[in-house]
Amino acid sequence: MIALNGASKRYNGTTVLDDVSIEFGGEGITALIGPNGAGKSTLFGIIGRLIQPDAGSVTIDGMDVKTAPARDLARSIAVLRQDNHIAARLTVQDLVEFGRFPHSQGRLTVTDRDAIEQAIAYLELEPFRHRFLDELSGGQRQRAFIAMVVAQDTKYVLLDEPLNNLDLRHMTDIMKLIRRLADDLGKRVVVVLHDINFAAHYSDRIVAMREGAIIADAPAAQIMDPSVLREVYSTDVDVREIDGRRVALYYA
Numbered sequence: 001m002i003a004l005n006g007a008s009k010r011y012n013g014t015t016v017l018d019d020v021s022i023e024f025g026g027e028g029i030t031a032l033i034g035p036n037g038a039g040k041s042t043l044f045g046i047i048g049r050l051i052q053p054d055a056g057s058v059t060i061d062g063m064d065v066k067t068a069p070a071r072d073l074a075r076s077i078a079v080l081r082q083d084n085h086i087a088a089r090l091t092v093q094d095l096v097e098f099g100r101f102p103h104s105q106g107r108l109t110v111t112d113r114d115a116i117e118q119a120i121a122y123l124e125l126e127p128f129r130h131r132f133l134d135e136l137s138g139g140q141r142q143r144a145f146i147a148m149v150v151a152q153d154t155k156y157v158l159l160d161e162p163l164n165n166l167d168l169r170h171m172t173d174i175m176k177l178i179r180r181l182a183d184d185l186g187k188r189v190v191v192v193l194h195d196i197n198f199a200a201h202y203s204d205r206i207v208a209m210r211e212g213a214i215i216a217d218a219p220a221a222q223i224m225d226p227s228v229l230r231e232v233y234s235t236d237v238d239v240r241e242i243d244g245r246r247v248a249l250y251y252a
């Protein structure tokens, strides 16, 4: 499990993560939702040791993230951030190979090559594998980054807004892929989503954040409730039942 114990973060005197204690990474998919600025990316950054908390600690299967060797951390958890500042002059294949680095240390074995091929196939990137990242559309680039994470083949996978830039079909395809990662490969996935209908449809558990705190944590269907969603987003959201599933209407 990924366990946060009293994690806090402040920037210039403003608390953006407020004494958060929670466990992530049970089986299946957990969606992390919440308004802009709620602290979702900060939470991911702290779990992945990209951001130092001001207080509290994080453990992953008992390993203290603060002191864990980088290689052990990278073999246990993959974090896809929103702001990927990886050089654009990498090809898709280079990027996916990069995902294997914690295993290969730069010398690719047959297992590494298999993982790379599988990730490229999973994300339908074959036609683009030799293209540079800056020669792709936003959605194709997003898929390439997800392929890198898939190739890393970690028990825990954290994805920060993986549906960014994707069209309707690719959004659905990525959510189905994430479901397969959880169901077929046993990955424990935590995914930040802004579309609560995707969150409700594809995840098992939804954790809602607001102003640096966890304000709801329940099976996905229970979060699809007008009063819960109003509290999370400070706006009225209608919830209807269609074919036995709760669907939020928030366009009006």
Ligand SMILES: Nc1ncnc2c1ncn2[C@@H]1O[C@H](COP(=O)(O)OP(=O)(O)OP(=O)(O)O)[C@@H](O)[C@H]1O
Binding pocket: 011, 016, 034, 035, 036, 037, 038, 039, 040, 041, 042, 043
């Ligand atoms: N480096 C930084 N310096 C100062 N403030 C920061 C910094 N990084 C984040 N913040 C602030 O911390 C708060 C939480 O940001 P965070 O990115 O974690 O939110 P989020 O829930 O991921 O939002 P979004 O949905 O918009 O991606 C925001 O108010 C943000 O402005």
